[in-house]
Amino acid sequence: MTGFRDLGWARPDIDREARLGLPEVVYAPGKEPAQIAAVVSSLLAANAGPVLATRVEPGTAQAVLAAVPDGVHEPRAKLLHWRAAAPMAFTVAIVAAGTSDGPVAAEAAAVARAIGLTVDEIHDVGVAGVHRLLAVRDRIAAADAVVCIAGMEGALPSVVAGLVAAPVIAVPTSVGYGAAFDGVTALLAMLSSCAAGVTVVNIDSGFAAAMAAHRIARSRA
Amino acid sequence: MTGFRDLGWARPDIDREARLGLPEVVYAPGKEPAQIAAVVSSLLAANAGPVLATRVEPGTAQAVLAAVPDGVHEPRAKLLHWRAAAPMAFTVAIVAAGTSDGPVAAEAAAVARAIGLTVDEIHDVGVAGVHRLLAVRDRIAAADAVVCIAGMEGALPSVVAGLVAAPVIAVPTSVGYGAAFDGVTALLAMLSSCAAGVTVVNIDSGFAAAMAAHRIARSRA
Amino acid sequence: MTGFRDLGWARPDIDREARLGLPEVVYAPGKEPAQIAAVVSSLLAANAGPVLATRVEPGTAQAVLAAVPDGVHEPRAKLLHWRAAAPMAFTVAIVAAGTSDGPVAAEAAAVARAIGLTVDEIHDVGVAGVHRLLAVRDRIAAADAVVCIAGMEGALPSVVAGLVAAPVIAVPTSVGYGAAFDGVTALLAMLSSCAAGVTVVNIDSGFAAAMAAHRIARSRA
Amino acid sequence: MTGFRDLGWARPDIDREARLGLPEVVYAPGKEPAQIAAVVSSLLAANAGPVLATRVEPGTAQAVLAAVPDGVHEPRAKLLHWRAAAPMAFTVAIVAAGTSDGPVAAEAAAVARAIGLTVDEIHDVGVAGVHRLLAVRDRIAAADAVVCIAGMEGALPSVVAGLVAAPVIAVPTSVGYGAAFDGVTALLAMLSSCAAGVTVVNIDSGFAAAMAAHRIARSRA
Amino acid sequence: MTGFRDLGWARPDIDREARLGLPEVVYAPGKEPAQIAAVVSSLLAANAGPVLATRVEPGTAQAVLAAVPDGVHEPRAKLLHWRAAAPMAFTVAIVAAGTSDGPVAAEAAAVARAIGLTVDEIHDVGVAGVHRLLAVRDRIAAADAVVCIAGMEGALPSVVAGLVAAPVIAVPTSVGYGAAFDGVTALLAMLSSCAAGVTVVNIDSGFAAAMAAHRIARSRA
């Protein structure tokens, strides 16, 4: 028993659910629909939990769904998923600075729900109008973990992490122009946060933030 | 009641323990020993929990300890702390790739212990001899959270996060030369990890990793 | 009439006071004390307003003061000045995020006072404890211009510019480590601010911020 | 009274006019026309001053105008605005280095006029033919504030700030190629200006420059 | 005898086969089909070994093949070649981290076969499921040289070079997003590898890796 299926051109890691609590997730860019469908099918066959494909463009999504039925397509999140997990008693607050950060928040929320987290979405609470953030402070404080999404100067997690005690996972987005450098400035700002204990994931990766929250949720069990 | 003490040149945030579960931590660089001592004293007076000062050089540490008694100096971690917290039932594995990463691991471990976490330190399990890592897989899997410390190419968290389900907090270090760019390469590699759900803190910040682990520990309570 | 004094190795711009309202300011690095003294003397002789030398190390300051009497040395600000201007009815709030930003705030305040501005210094109001900032909101709103000084993630000007209507001049500082990149991250964050109308000067340049405030003050006359 | 309107997916900051003298401005990229229209309508309803949307592409502009009547579209500036402010007695000179900087100058001018500033536009006075700049020196000196727009080496603000005493707000543009790095070189050059008191905004942000000038204008009232 | 053919606009290096064991290889981008055909024809006429053109887009490939018969087009590898070399007794293992790295692996494999190497392709053995890599350790160890292909954090060569003694040529790929910086992160990680003796070629250059392997193979003869 090797722990993977050998398709020649791919080796789906069918052992991952046993190790990590979730099956492998398929990253769609650079893969043909038939490749995605084959890997998804392998994973569905060999595991019991939810199977996801991320960053799926609309045309690809239709082709994959035609080949692997019973999947759900969430176009704003660019997510395909099959066999969503039962909800755990763990709430993640997904807090976004601006409406332009919406697609990243959508990915974080859709992935989080598909893997069994309860989501509380809070939008448009950027720091230039900090009263908007203070108004939802109790909602954020009630969550088990917080995903903080912001582009431009990426200041939101610093303020949030100073307000609540929960784990804060910061997601920089590519929103902005010029000196925002496609999210690099927000990324560096979040890593340099003066608020203690903020952690950071890759630019625009709502997916990574949801998975990190899942690790926290699962570690409680 | 303002939630801070106004010293004129500083405003210790004496409300932070109530909000976040830990008092404010003093970042020593750029501050005079007398300034550190004054802030530490304010924090000790206004809170009940552990008070820490990080990145404290030896001479400064002696001067501060002389002014504020009953502190503990951990020179390898460059940490001063007073009134260490009682241990929680939460173990953080601190896993370092090489012996040169030792000072960062020392900071992570010393801070973690001072704020009440139980620590399991595992050293020198870099990926160029991956059997060393596989040999300690069960110890790592037994932890409630994992702090992964590596310089150079920063590959350790990717392998670890593929082996265990716990939250993985990656700390890039400035170990290496040339294309390692003082930790930037390890930082970017950790952010780009193909293992899902890895989170990252600033270069050489064992402190940030320990504080992030504390947020996870506290969120369970 | 050429508008400058030709010293061979230097051409002090003695016409600048007439054009800009302030004599030329001497940037000390790379200059010998005797050179600084000669230029300062030229400027004192040819103008009526305050003469300043910035970034002056202690030994150099003593040598210059010995050669050009009646000067004032402000060591924390690394400033030498002669013939300080009479105060204008214009208050600049100098707001700093952390105590480690103190030297930059000191330069901004000392230069501002020397060229005739009234200064209100507010320290240690970083965004990780945003209640400290809200507590001084009225003081900041009462100023004619605001200089906002922050290192690390540089978030302070975004919050301040959302609270008050006055001109906000942001100064990134080199406080921080790793991903703070010696002030570059704060610089980029300030330039990418989601708060409208923030302007930015060079890293650690309390001097530039004070001079920018002076342009605003003078434009009112 | 919370100071914002909660649309679920957005929280227009209807309190901003009271705090800052101008309503919130809508940044169009990444928003649907219906979203822009809804936020604009909220802002028009809750405030008395001008409402603006920036970086609006032509098709989007038509859709928004159809939904929210009485708006003005300035296509070269990519600006939509409603209820332009009455002109203040404050002139901003908008000085551009080359004709290729025209779109950025257009945004600065259109925003400035919409929020009540008087504009004097001066084009094509780049430093490679410095006599062109010297010929308009008196016009620039007559302004209450100067917006200096340049790409490539971004030298214009250094020369202008040496000629006039008014506040100088520098806008780097993405004009140029190769080592101009899409405006980064001009940005860094402006931040490093040898002329004292120059402030800088983000690349291509005529909008930010106009808003900064508005802060100066309003601070006089 | 000059060692090149002078076509005016090009100078095919017809002497290269004698010096290096292989004729010059044509890099297609920026060249017209007729130019490629002319250079290929010159090289075929003046040498005896295989002639290759790399990075050839489909339309260009058809046009060149029409002009120079008997060529082979490998579209996934974007390779054209004529007169493939007889296989040497030298096996190169081409080991790729993910299925998205497929096109780079395809180029490496196609070029290697065309110039006479025997290829063993191993796909999808990324380090997040390290058991997949350990399962093929003996196959890799049996090769005379190893080409290791990975994007994102580029960790694969560090693990492989710790498992086998053969020469390891690392190829970073542009797979990934955000902090992966189009392959730069993988490139820097590979150069910073803690495993001794890894060498690195340019981003996405399966071609360069195959040619480097050929130098090793030929040096044995």
Added chain:
Amino acid sequence: MTGFRDLGWARPDIDREARLGLPEVVYAPGKEPAQIAAVVSSLLAANAGPVLATRVEPGTAQAVLAAVPDGVHEPRAKLLHWRAAAPMAFTVAIVAAGTSDGPVAAEAAAVARAIGLTVDEIHDVGVAGVHRLLAVRDRIAAADAVVCIAGMEGALPSVVAGLVAAPVIAVPTSVGYGAAFDGVTALLAMLSSCAAGVTVVNIDSGFAAAMAAHRIARSRA
């Protein structure tokens, strides 16, 4: 007499021919055909020498030529010019490393001829087959100035400047991929050349190199 024509939106520098020996050159990107035509007409009317517009796309070129007759379009060089200068007794060798550098060489050659230089074009003498370069050493040594064009590692000027005594103007090109960074690597390599006295212009700027050669040619008169 101001030395420029004031078109409102542009200020053609009609005095430049008198100062520099050549009229102003029009940089086409970001300008409308009508704008280009108007500036060109101004320059033709006010000067006696050649008038050029660079980086002109084909459609724009046709529109401008329709409005301003008697111009010449060199499409490979993206150049429009009117009233080419009489040839001077000054030969510039334009030496290019690879055939992919052709468009940059074409711009350099076309501009040089239009402003009166004699051109000797030498193509495809990259350093990986250095015998090709040595074969044309005498032709290069016979020139009054050398323009050296190379992408990728940009090594050509170092070798050429070690072979001949003439002025060497290096032009990095954006040819290459990955670590070539769109010409930045070649640019930095040329600036770091171990051969003494190499000068460098912007990436892909055949135009700048020709103009620099013209300055040398004219300085002899």
Added chain:
Amino acid sequence: MTGFRDLGWARPDIDREARLGLPEVVYAPGKEPAQIAAVVSSLLAANAGPVLATRVEPGTAQAVLAAVPDGVHEPRAKLLHWRAAAPMAFTVAIVAAGTSDGPVAAEAAAVARAIGLTVDEIHDVGVAGVHRLLAVRDRIAAADAVVCIAGMEGALPSVVAGLVAAPVIAVPTSVGYGAAFDGVTALLAMLSSCAAGVTVVNIDSGFAAAMAAHRIARSRA
């Protein structure tokens, strides 16, 4: 049998000789002399081959040699080694561009000899005097592998790899200033080489180049 020795603070990989043909090599920076001595002793005890410590400063070297006798110190190479390997019939040419590259060449040569390679050192053959390189072409062509060392523009490997068929391992050095960026320019230039099949190691890493050559030598056996 775990394949490593567990010292608590370190895990020497005593299995590496069996896997890779050479024991683990100790990287000295950041380690205490006693730590280096302990690891070296473990490696000497558990293996039969040569044991090396690299980047050892003089004082550290003396302390380690005192603790672990029979070692050899090569100060120019900053190398300590014990039990040098018997020479193999494999010659590596170490070719350096300038005399300032000497320390890197010294490390490459000393490591190569200690692990059993025969070395032919060739110095000061930079491309600005290419006749010096052509004069030693036959010596280089006679080698089984070539290590090419250069700083500044890093052009040497491109020329060498066009002259000889052997494997070429390029080592960029930090020699140079300004745009040489401490070896980054040479690194990028070598990765972008127009000569096919060049491989590259980290900046200043003569060690890595020697180890890469050893992999090639050993693969022949």
Added chain:
Amino acid sequence: MTGFRDLGWARPDIDREARLGLPEVVYAPGKEPAQIAAVVSSLLAANAGPVLATRVEPGTAQAVLAAVPDGVHEPRAKLLHWRAAAPMAFTVAIVAAGTSDGPVAAEAAAVARAIGLTVDEIHDVGVAGVHRLLAVRDRIAAADAVVCIAGMEGALPSVVAGLVAAPVIAVPTSVGYGAAFDGVTALLAMLSSCAAGVTVVNIDSGFAAAMAAHRIARSRA
């Protein structure tokens, strides 16, 4: 006759004077005084022209002069030279923006004089007081070539090249702080200059500028 002297550890290029009109120049950093002396002696013996060593620290200079008599030490320029060339009828204007640029100007001037150029030094004509530059316009226009030296925003060459027709060689300096990035900003600004025909050399390289001027001077003969 090989064209170089083989010292084993160095190969002085004694043929360079014949090829380029000047002997090889010794770059001192990283070389021992005895090495410098040996190379200088070789060059003096095998050539007739001036021999130079650059970037020589004071102690090294004394040691070299003791070994090779009749040399001249110019400490501000860090230059050693022997057998200065007879002056040519060619004047180079060395124009520096600020007094802090003095050491770079000193190197340019000292090298230029040693190799036979006539020098006109003009200091402190930075663009923030452009009247100072206009006052010396005729002196600059009278030169055969212009070396323009500036740090910070590096704007001087753009203005100068718009005023005079002569060749302009721009030298960026590392003067400045923060966003000046040790001369990188000035370098990029000079490469992006809107003035046609400016050429650029490496940061702080007064040497390279003088050698480039020498190529121009010699090409006239």
